[in-house]
Amino acid sequence: MLDKIDLRLLQLLQDDGRMTTTELADRVGLGPTATSERVRRLTREGYITGFHARLDPTKVGLGLLVFIEVKLDRTTPEVFEDFAAAVRRAPEVLECHMVSGGFDYLIKSRIEDMSAYRRFLGEILVALPGVKETHTYPVMEEVKNIAGLPL
Template sequence: MREIDRIDRKILRAMQDDGRLTNLELADKVSLSPTATAERLKRLSRDGFIKGYAARLSPQKLDRGMLVFVEVKLDRTTPDVFDAFAQAVRTSDDVMECHMVAGGFDYLVKARVKGMEAYRTFLSDVILSLPGVRETHTYPVMEEVKNTDKIPV
């Protein structure tokens, strides 16, 4: 994979700011011809720098206003338990992110639910029913101070 240059970085920053830019608008922002811009954008996508495009939805408008983080500790830390847990977590629509972490617990789960009652159902029906779960600690979010998907480029 080849290195990206200053113009590629400008393209990536612009696309992070607004993924709906037309090629003409993007070319204007990065001071390139539309043809050269389109070729660079294709290459950045092909080389995996751009993983896809999506709309950011309003959790509040879609009755998913409560954000929770859940620390999960497993009863055993063996490959089969890790695999079973990861496979089961992938099937839950409520789970937005799940990360295996180092430290005092095994996984950090990020989920969006309607409210506390929905969270209690999610905890008992989803999290506690996952393979190998021994202990959980939940952190409901009181205020989202910063929420971004942007990566410094």
């Protein structure tokens, strides 16, 4: 079980993964050794899965954000497995979620521009195993984009 200090450590590290152990210790009211042990335990137990730098997508040439609904031609375990394996190999796909409703998967992708998206759609996305139909939603404005969890 997580206590208040664990939750605070997780929240602080979500906000700034580069925070030193000393800074963390000061913020949660523990000594550096106890803080370091807690962070190691949270990592070992899988609460912390990694540390990452958040990049500005436009500065690295990936300014177009799109969401894509994907409907498969069949919904069998084999088709699901083949589709998922192929998606994992596509670097343009940032997230892919199996959903219930009018389609099977929701994909989040970042691409350079609409021309690059057209290539991605024609050469990669529609060639994925089992893809019957796609609907694309280009993002005009990102209103909120938070990577952290609401702890």
